[in-house]
Amino acid sequence: IPINNNTFLGEVCLHACVYLPSVTLCSGIGLALCERLLTEESQLRLCLACRNLQRAEAARASLLTSHADASVDLLHLDVGSVQSVLAAAQEVKARYGRIDFLYLNAGIMPNPQVNVKAFFKGLFSWNVINMFATAEGLLTQQDLVNSDGLQEVFATNLFGHFLLIRELEPLLCKTDHVSRVVWTSSSNARRSAFSMEDMEHRNGTEPYSSSKYASDLLSLALNRHKNSQGLFSSVICPGLVMTNLTYGILPSGFWTLIMPIMWLIRIFTNTFTLTPYNGAEALHWLFLQKPESLDPRAKYHSLTSGLGTNYTQPRQMDIDEGTSEVLYSKLLELEKVVRRTLSESNADKESDGQ
Numbered sequence: 001i002p003i004n005n006n007t008f009l010g011e012v013c014l015h016a017c018v019y020l021p022s023v024t025l026c027s028g029i030g031l032a033l034c035e036r037l038l039t040e041e042s043q044l045r046l047c048l049a050c051r052n053l054q055r056a057e058a059a060r061a062s063l064l065t066s067h068a069d070a071s072v073d074l075l076h077l078d079v080g081s082v083q084s085v086l087a088a089a090q091e092v093k094a095r096y097g098r099i100d101f102l103y104l105n106a107g108i109m110p111n112p113q114v115n116v117k118a119f120f121k122g123l124f125s126w127n128v129i130n131m132f133a134t135a136e137g138l139l140t141q142q143d144l145v146n147s148d149g150l151q152e153v154f155a156t157n158l159f160g161h162f163l164l165i166r167e168l169e170p171l172l173c174k175t176d177h178v179s180r181v182v183w184t185s186s187s188n189a190r191r192s193a194f195s196m197e198d199m200e201h202r203n204g205t206e207p208y209s210s211s212k213y214a215s216d217l218l219s220l221a222l223n224r225h226k227n228s229q230g231l232f233s234s235v236i237c238p239g240l241v242m243t244n245l246t247y248g249i250l251p252s253g254f255w256t257l258i259m260p261i262m263w264l265i266r267i268f269t270n271t272f273t274l275t276p277y278n279g280a281e282a283l284h285w286l287f288l289q290k291p292e293s294l295d296p297r298a299k300y301h302s303l304t305s306g307l308g309t310n311y312t313q314p315r316q317m318d319i320d321e322g323t324s325e326v327l328y329s330k331l332l333e334l335e336k337v338v339r340r341t342l343s344e345s346n347a348d349k350e351s352d353g354q
Contacts, residue, residue: 028276029105029184029238029241029276029279029280029283030048030059030103030105031059031062031063031276032275032276032277032279032280033103033105033280033283033284034046034048034059034063034072035063035066035067035277036277036280036283036284037284037287038063038066038067038070039067040284040287040288042067042069042070043071044070044071045071045073046063046070046071046072046073047072047073047074047075047092047095047096048060048072048073048074048075049075049076049077049088050074050075050076050077051076051077051078051079051106053074053076056074056076057074060072060074073095075088075091075092076088077164078160079106079155079156079160079161079164080108080146080152080155080156080160081146081147081148081155081160082148082155082160082163082338082342083342085160085163085164085167086163086167086342088164089164089167089168090167092168092171093167093168093170093171096171097171098171098174098177098179099168099171099172099179100178100179100180101179101180101181101182101287102164102165102168102172102179102180102181102182103182103184103283104161104164104181104182104183104184104215105184105283106156106157106160106161107156107157107184107208107211107212108152108153108156108157108208109141109153109208110141110142110143110144110152110153111141111142112139112140112141113139113140113141113142114139139188139206139208140205140206141153141205141206141207141208142205143201143202143207148338148341148342149341150200150338151200151201151202151207153201153207153208153210153211154199154200154201154207154210154211154214156211157208157211157212157215158211158214158215158218159331159334161183161215162218162331162335163335163338165181165222166335169231172226172230172231173226173229173230173231174229174230175229175230176230177230178230178231178232178291179230179231179232180231180232180233180234180286180291181219181222181231181232181233181234182233182234182235182236182283182286183215183216183218183219183233183234183235183236184236184237184238184283185212185215185216185235185236185237185299186208186209186212186237186238187237187239187240187271187301188208188209188212189209189212189213189215189216189317190206190209190213190318191213191318191319193206193209193210193213194209194210194213194214194217195210196323196326196327196330199214199327199330214327215235216235216299216317216319217319217323217324217327217328218233218324218327218328218331219233219234219235219296220233220296220297220317220319220321220324221324221325221327221328222328223296224296224321224324224325225328232291232292232294233296234286234291234294234296234300235298235299235300235317236282236283236286236299236300236301236302237282237299237300237301237302238273238279238280238281238282238283238302239270239271239272239273239274239278239279239301239302239303239304240262240271240272240273240274241273241274241275241276241278241279242274242275242276262274266304266306267306268306270303270304270305270306270313271301271303272304273302273303273304273310274304278302278304278310279302280302281302281303281304281310281311281312282300282301282302282312283302285300285312286300286312295314295316297316297317297319298314298315298316298317299314299315299316299317300312300313300314301313301314301315
């Protein structure tokens with residue numbers, strides 16, 4: 001957005017906090033990131049892309065309380081709906097001439113089920129830190145099929161983001177301008193939960209882990225295909241953060257019981273970031289880096305020392321180019337199918353209306 005002949009406001013599109021239906025946008029990593037970005041650079045133009053506009057208004061009001069002169073736009077977007085993604089992308093292209101950063105922070109974990117026996121066994125073992133950090137062998141979910149015929153977690157956590165990037169390529173891929181896509185992944189992203197033959201995870205019980213591993217793969221593929229066009233992709237892990245998604249995993253009484261233990265464990269591990277501000281550390285750190293200096297195979301972790309010092313550390317992801325390329329091709333094919341189905345559906349509605 002030109003201010004004068006040689007000064008521009010940056011544009012940052014934030015996919016903020018669509019974790020669970022009960023979440024409010026006045027909390028969580030998305031809002032913490034907004035606060036940190038505006039503190040870093042008050043002239044940024046933020047666009048909060050949110051599923052619930054009433055909660056988005058509350059988030060905007062919260063930001064303007066501490067940054068009265070900030071430019072904060074709102075956009076209605078449900079990445080779990082193909083129609084919503086396409087409509088939101090059209091609105092973005094009508095509003096803005098470019099996007100500098102696209103933070104893909106939306107995600108859901110529906111109906112989480114905890115193996116209580118495994119939980120208490122791990123709680124009093126040497127594996128307790130890894131159990132909290134990754135939920136490996138502990139956490140499953142019950143997924144559903146959405147109105148587009150896609151698995152809900154796959155659609156929200158991965159495919160909706162992929163389709164959004166595809167739609168926004170005119171703003172993201174410019175030869176004279178560098179754009180950044182930043183995925184919020186998870187330590188729960190594991191190769192063992194993902195199957196290329198079942199990339200939507202229709203037949204498994206760990207759709208969240210599968211979708212996050214797929215986003216790691218997709219980020220690598222995007223860099224291979226789009227770096228030459230000025231688009232760079234990165235992946236972060238916020239650590240163990242206490243957000244509504246986390247609190248929704250266990251009954252409130254359990255959290256009351258184990259929170260003192262978690263704060264004690266934090267002394268011995270750096271992955272327990274716990275607060276949204278700490279969890280946003282890697283997201284904020286990437287904002288300050290030159291994309292050419294980043295490792296496309298690394299996941300950038302938000303970490304907090306036992307004394308409360310925040311820092312970011314890259315860790316190599318368990319991914320390979322061949323698998324990422326296959327996933328990228330399959331997503332392109334699925335995109336064609338989804339677009340064709342939507343077009344036929346709209347044509348049928350027009351015919352019925354006439």
